[in-house]
Amino acid sequence: MGRLRRLEISNMALDTEKKCELLAEKIAGLIGEGIRISPDTLHFIDSTFANPSPQELAAILADEPDCERDVLVELIFFPDESIQVNLEDLLENLNMEKNEETRLRELLLGKELYTAIHFPDSRQPLKLKMPHSAADQFISRLNITKRLDRTLIDAIHKNVSENAQNQVKVKLRNARKTPTGYLSDFLSVFFEKMNTTDPELLECLELILDILADISDNRDIFSSLMTRKRFYFKSLQKVEKFKEKLKTNNMETLILQGQRVPYINKSDATRKIVLIDKISLSVFGRTDCLQKDCNGVIIKFS
Numbered sequence: 001m002g003r004l005r006r007l008e009i010s011n012m013a014l015d016t017e018k019k020c021e022l023l024a025e026k027i028a029g030l031i032g033e034g035i036r037i038s039p040d041t042l043h044f045i046d047s048t049f050a051n052p053s054p055q056e057l058a059a060i061l062a063d064e065p066d067c068e069r070d071v072l073v074e075l076i077f078f079p080d081e082s083i084q085v086n087l088e089d090l091l092e093n094l095n096m097e098k099n100e101e102t103r104l105r106e107l108l109l110g111k112e113l114y115t116a117i118h119f120p121d122s123r124q125p126l127k128l129k130m131p132h133s134a135a136d137q138f139i140s141r142l143n144i145t146k147r148l149d150r151t152l153i154d155a156i157h158k159n160v161s162e163n164a165q166n167q168v169k170v171k172l173r174n175a176r177k178t179p180t181g182y183l184s185d186f187l188s189v190f191f192e193k194m195n196t197t198d199p200e201l202l203e204c205l206e207l208i209l210d211i212l213a214d215i216s217d218n219r220d221i222f223s224s225l226m227t228r229k230r231f232y233f234k235s236l237q238k239v240e241k242f243k244e245k246l247k248t249n250n251m252e253t254l255i256l257q258g259q260r261v262p263y264i265n266k267s268d269a270t271r272k273i274v275l276i277d278k279i280s281l282s283v284f285g286r287t288d289c290l291q292k293d294c295n296g297v298i299i300k301f302s
Helices: 003-010 016-032 039-049 054-062 067-076 081-094 098-109 132-140 150-159 162-173 181-193 198-213 221-246 251-256 266-283
Strands: 114-118 126-129
Touching: 016 081, 016 098, 016 114, 016 132, 039 054, 039 067, 054 067, 054 126, 067 132, 081 162, 098 132, 150 162, 150 181, 162 198, 181 198, 181 221, 181 266, 198 221, 198 266, 221 266
Parallel strands: none
Antiparallel strands: 114 126
16 A cells, blocks of 8 residues: 555544445455465365365365364465555554454455465465355454554654565564553664664564563563573573483483483574574673583584
8 A cells, every 4th residue: 555545544534334344345355366375284285185186175165064174264264464464554544443343344244255275386276265254264363453552653664664664563463462561662672773684673573572472570571581592592402412312322212211302493493592682682782691501511503
C-alpha cells in the first residue's frame, strides 16, 4: 500500500462496516494470489500421506471425516509473514477492535475464497476453494487487533530501514508477549542502538522477543539476556564433554551407564550466543564473558 493511500485511510473516520470491508477485500485478494507452503510443511505432507500428487492432496483436503486432514488444513492455510507484511500498513491504520473480528469473519466466510497452493518442489500448483474452517483459523492468526505502542512505532520509522519496517512490525504483532511499558522502551532503544544489516536485525529481534516473553517482573532485561546466554553456553559444554567421552566409550556403553545424550543444534546455539552479545553490547555496552569453564572445556565462537 502506497504512502498516499495510507494517509487517506488514516485521515478517514471509518465505521466498523467500512473497516471490515476494506480488510476483507485485502485478505481475500492475498488468498487469491496463492499460498506457498514451506519445505517443512511439504515434508510433513509427504511423510504422512506418502508423497501425494496435487490431485490426491485435493481429495485428502476434501475428506472432512479424516482427523489427519484437520492438521493438514491448519498447516497449509497458516498465514506466513509474507502475507502479514502485505497487510501491515492497512492494519496499522484501521486500528481494528476485538468486537469487529466477528463482522470481518462474516464478510470473509460469505465470499467464495479460491486459492492456489504452491509447492517448493516441481509439483504443479493445486487450485482449490479454501475451507471455511481454514478461513476462520487464518483470520485468528493474523492478530489483527494487536496494537503497538506509538513511541515504539516512531522508533521503528526513525531507525529501521523502510524495507524492513513492516517485517519488524509483523514480528512484534506475532510476539507471545505484546511489548508495552518498559519492554516497549527497551525495544525503542534496541532499534536506535543496533547498527547491523536488515536480516541480522530481524534475527536479533526474533531472539529478543523470545527472551522477553519469558522475562520475570523484575524488569532486569540484561540479566535475562545473560541467563539465556548461559543456558546456550552450558548446553554447548555438555555436547563437548559428551564428545570427549565418546573418544574412549561407544554410545551404547554410555547410555547403559545412564549418560544422557545431549541434543542441541550446535551452530544455532553458537549463533544465538553471538547475537545476545551483539544485543547486550549495543544496548547496555557490556556483556558477561563465558569463554571457559572450570573443567577446561573451551567453546569457540566465530
